[in-house]
Amino acid sequence: xxxxxxxxxxxxxxxxxWKQTLVAAIGVTFSITMFIALLSxxxxxxxxxxxxxxxRTAHIRIFNEVKPNIYQPVRMLHEFRDSYNFIRSVxxxxxxxxxxxxxxxxxxxxxxxxxxxxxxxxxxxxxxxDGAIDITGIIYGIDVSAExxxxxxGEYVAGCNPLDLKNVSNSIILGxxxxxxxxxxxGDVVQVTTITQEQFPLKVVRFFQSGVQELDKVQSxxxxxxxxxxxxxxxxxxxxxxVKLYDIDQAPALAKEYxxxxxxxxxxxxxxxxxxxxxxxxxxxxxYLVGITLLIVAGFGxxxxxxxxxxxxxxxxxILKATGFSGRDVNRIFMTIALSIGLFGGLxxxxxxxxxxLVIDQIPFITAALPTVKTYPVDYNPVFYxxxxxxxxxxxxxxxxxxxxxxxRIDPVITIRGK
Amino acid sequence: xxxxxAIIGDATNFLIEMKVDENDIARIRQGQRxxxxxxxxxxxxxxxxxxxxxxxxxxxxxxxxxxxVFVTRPPTLYPNLSVEANIVIQVKEKALTIPRSYxxxxxxxxxxxxxxxxxxxxLKDYQxxxxxxxxxxxxxxxxxxx
Amino acid sequence: xxxxxxGDLTIDSEIMRGKNENQLALVRNKKIGFVFQFHYxxxxxxxxxxxxxxxxxxxxxxxxxxxxxxxxxFKKLDIEKLADKRSNQLSGGEKQRVAIARVLINNPAxxxxxxxxxxxxxxxxxxVFNIFKQLAEEHHQTLLVVTHDEDFAKKxxxxxxxxxxxxxxx
Numbered sequence: 223x224x225x226x227x228x229x230x231x232x233x234x235x236x237x238x239x240w241k242q243t244l245v246a247a248i249g250v251t252f253s254i255t256m257f258i259a260l261l262s263x264x265x266x267x268x269x270x271x272x273x274x275x276x277x278r279t280a281h282i283r284i285f286n287e288v289k290p291n292i293y294q295p296v297r298m299l300h301e302f303r304d305s306y307n308f309i310r311s312v313x314x315x316x317x318x319x320x321x322x323x324x325x326x327x328x329x330x331x332x333x334x335x336x337x338x339x340x341x342x343x344x345x346x347x348x349x350x351x352d353g354a355i356d357i358t359g360i361i362y363g364i365d366v367s368a369e370x371x372x373x374x375x376g377e378y379v380a381g382c383n384p385l386d387l388k389n390v391s392n393s394i395i396l397g398x399x400x401x402x403x404x405x406x407x408x409g410d411v412v413q414v415t416t417i418t419q420e421q422f423p424l425k426v427v428r429f430f431q432s433g434v435q436e437l438d439k440v441q442s443x444x445x446x447x448x449x450x451x452x453x454x455x456x457x458x459x460x461x462x463x464x465v466k467l468y469d470i471d472q473a474p475a476l477a478k479e480y481x482x483x484x485x486x487x488x489x490x491x492x493x494x495x496x497x498x499x500x501x502x503x504x505x506x507x508x509x510y511l512v513g514i515t516l517l518i519v520a521g522f523g524x525x526x527x528x529x530x531x532x533x534x535x536x537x538x539x540x541i542l543k544a545t546g547f548s549g550r551d552v553n554r555i556f557m558t559i560a561l562s563i564g565l566f567g568g569l570x571x572x573x574x575x576x577x578x579x580l581v582i583d584q585i586p587f588i589t590a591a592l593p594t595v596k597t598y599p600v601d602y603n604p605v606f607y608x609x610x611x612x613x614x615x616x617x618x619x620x621x622x623x624x625x626x627x628x629x630x631r632i633d634p635v636i637t638i639r640g641k
Numbered sequence: 642x643x644x645x646x647a648i649i650g651d652a653t654n655f656l657i658e659m660k661v662d663e664n665d666i667a668r669i670r671q672g673q674r675x676x677x678x679x680x681x682x683x684x685x686x687x688x689x690x691x692x693x694x695x696x697x698x699x700x701x702x703x704x705x706x707x708x709x710v711f712v713t714r715p716p717t718l719y720p721n722l723s724v725e726a727n728i729v730i731q732v733k734e735k736a737l738t739i740p741r742s743y744x745x746x747x748x749x750x751x752x753x754x755x756x757x758x759x760x761x762x763x764l765k766d767y768q769x770x771x772x773x774x775x776x777x778x779x780x781x782x783x784x785x786x787x
Numbered sequence: 788x789x790x791x792x793x794g795d796l797t798i799d800s801e802i803m804r805g806k807n808e809n810q811l812a813l814v815r816n817k818k819i820g821f822v823f824q825f826h827y828x829x830x831x832x833x834x835x836x837x838x839x840x841x842x843x844x845x846x847x848x849x850x851x852x853x854x855x856x857x858x859x860x861f862k863k864l865d866i867e868k869l870a871d872k873r874s875n876q877l878s879g880g881e882k883q884r885v886a887i888a889r890v891l892i893n894n895p896a897x898x899x900x901x902x903x904x905x906x907x908x909x910x911x912x913x914x915v916f917n918i919f920k921q922l923a924e925e926h927h928q929t930l931l932v933v934t935h936d937e938d939f940a941k942k943x944x945x946x947x948x949x950x951x952x953x954x955x956x957x
Binding site: 224231237538542543544549 | 832
C-alpha cells in the first residue's frame with residue numbers, strides 16, 4: 223500500500239527528468255551489453271580452445287611407462303629391509319611398452335558405469351622415407367569409430383570421412399604438415415620404416431588438421447590392425463588405453479584407482495594439462511574485470527544523476543517530509559528510482575547483449591587450423607545473463623544508496639526556513 | 642628376417658646375465674652376492690653369486706656383461722626370461738648417515754652452534770650421505786641454507 | 788519537525804519528546820497541517836494529486852475515497868477547476884489555496900501557518916484569510932498563524948506578540 227505510493231512518487235520524479243534518467247539507463251544498458259557480449263565471446267573462444275585440447279585428450283590414459291622399478295630386489299629381502307641401501311645406476315627393468323592383459327582391462331572399463339567410452343591406441347614411432355631422407359614421425363594406431371565418438375577425430379580430418387581408414391586396407395591419414403613435407407597427395411603410397419628397420423608401404427587416404435601445426439608435422443593415423451602389422455605384433459598389442467569419463471572431475475581419483483587395479487601407469491587430464499586451465503581462467507577473469515569496470519562507471523553515472531536530482535528536489539523532499547513522509551519513505555523513493563534505472567537499463571542491456579552476441583556469431587572466422595569453425599564462437603550461457611542482471615541491480619543499489627541516504631536526512635526545517 | 646631353425650642348449654642349467662655400467666664395473670668382484678627378482682615370479686627375491694665379468698665392453702650401451710650363478714632359484718625357468726638384479730658390493734653395519742641436504746659443499750656440515758666442521762663422506766645418493774669420520778651420533782647439525 | 792526545543796510539547800495530549808523519526812512523521816501526517824510562505828507543491832504532480840498524497844500516505848482509506856475527500860476540499864475552497872492542473876501552471880494565490888486543501892485532507896488537529904500571506908498580493912491575502920476564518924468559525928479548526936501582516940493579525944481571535952524569540956504580549 224505504502225509501497226505503491228512510493229513507486230508512484232518515484233515514477234513521477236523519474237518522468238519529470240526523463241532525459242537524465244534515460245542517459246543513466248543507457249549507461250547501464252551499454253555496460254551490461256558489453257559485459258554479456260564480451261563474456262559470451264570470451265567463453266566461446268575459451269571453449270573452442272579448450273575443445274582443441276580437451277575434446278581430443280583422454281580423461282585418463284592407461285599406459286606402461288618405461289622407468290626404473292621402485293621395488294628393488296635388495297629392499298625386498300628381509301635381511302636388508304631395515305637398512306639404508308645405496309643403489310647405483312638403477313636401470314629400467316622391463317622394456318615392454320604394451321599393456322599387459324589389455325583385452326581384459328578394456329572389458330572391465332567398458333562395464334564401469336563412470337566411464338563414457340574407451341578407445342585403445344598404439345603409438346608407433348617410425349621414419350617416413352622420402353627419397354634419401356628419413357623424416358621422423360609417429361603413427362597412431364586407432365579404433366576409428368571409438369576415436370570419432372569420443373575424441374571428435376572426424377572433425378579434424380579434411381573431407382570428414384575418417385572411416386576410409388577402416389575400409390581401405392593398409393591406409394594412413396597423414397598430418398597436413400607431414401604430407402606437405404613428404405609431398406604426398408591422396409592416393410599416393412608412402413614408405414615407412416619401423417625402429418626395427420622393417421619397411422612397409424601405406425596408402426594415403428585423408429589429411430589431418432589438428433589446429434596445432436607442430437603436431438601435424440609428425441602425426442599420422444592408421445587403424446590398429448595396420449599398425450600391429452607394421453610392428454609385427456600380435457592383435458592384443460595395445461600401448462595406450464584412453465578413457466573418457468562422464469564426469470571429468472573424477473579423473474584424478476579414478477586414475478589412481480585404475481593404476482592400482484590394473485598394475486599400470488595412469489595419467490589424468492588435470493595433471494597432464496594443468497597449464498591449460500590456468501590460461502582459460504585468466505581469460506575469463508579479464509573479461510569479468512572489464513565487465514565489472516564498465517558497470518562501476520555506469521554506477522557512478524547513476525550516483526551523479528541521483529545526487530543532482532536530490533539537490534533539485536530539495537524543496538519537494540522537504541514538503542514530503544512536512545506532510546508526513548518519514549526519512550525511510552524518502553529513502554525508499556530514491557532507492558526505487560535507482561533500482562528502476564538499474565532494472566530497466568539492465569534488461570535492455572541483456573537484450574542488446576544477446577543481439578550483439580548474435581552479430582558476433584555471424585562474423586566469418588575461417589582459419590586453416592580449425593577446419594570445422596566458420597564463424598566466431600559464442601557461448602550463449604544463461605549464467606552470464608544471470609550475473610549481468612544481478613550485477614546491474616547490485617551496482618545501481620550501491621550507487622543509489624548514498625544519495626538516497628542523503629535525501630532521507632534532509633531536514634525540512636532548514637530547507638523551509640532557508641527561503 | 643632370418644630365424645634359426647632350432648636352438649640347442651641345456652634346459653636345466655641356467656645363468657643370470659646382467660648389464661653393468663662402465664662407471665660401476667670397477668666395484669664388481671667375483672663372489673659378490675646378487676639379489677634378483679623376476680617378472681614371472683612377482684614379489685619374490687632370489688639370490689645368486691657373481692661368477693664372471695666379461696672383459697669386453699659393449700660399446701653401444703657402454704656396459705659390461707656380468708654373469709652370476711644361482712644360489713636360490715625358482716622351480717621352473719625358461720631361456721630369456723627377464724631379471725632385475727642388485728649386486729651387493731658392501732654391507733656396513735652401524736654406518737652413520739645424514740640427509741643429503743645437511744651436507745654443505747662436498748665435505749662440510751654446519752653444527753647447531755653455527756660452526757662448520759669438515760667430515761669425510763662415503764657413499765651418497767640423492768637422499769642420504771654416509772659420514773665416515775668427523776661426526777658422531779650425538780652431534781647436532783643444521784640444514785644448510787642455500 | 789524541529790526537535791531542538793526546551794520544555795515539553797504536547798499534541799492531542801501526546802508528549803512529543805522521545806518519539807523517533809517515523810513516529811514524528813506519522814504525527815505530522817495525521818495531526819498537523821503546515822502552510823508555508825512559499826507554496827511548496829510538488830511540481831511533478833497535478834493539484835489534485837498533491838492534495839491526495841498525505842491522505843494516501845496515511846493509508847486509512849482506499850485511493851478512490853481519498854480522491855473523494857480531496858475533491859471535497861477543493862469544493863470547500865471553491866477551487867474545483869484547479870484540480871487537474873499541474874502545479875506549475877498555477878498562480879501564487881491558487882497554489883496557496885491548493886496547499887491549504889492539502890492541509891485539510893487528513894483532518895488535522897491543528898494547522899500551523901508560517902507567513903501564509905507573506906508572498907501574496909492584497910486580494911489573494913484576503914481570500915486566504917477568509918478561508919482561514921471560515922475554517923475556524925464554521926469547522927472549528929484550530930489555526931496557529933505566524934505573520935508580520937498587522938491587518939491579518941488584528942482580525943484573528945487571539946494575538947500573541949513576539950519579538951526576537953520572546954513573548955512580549957500574550
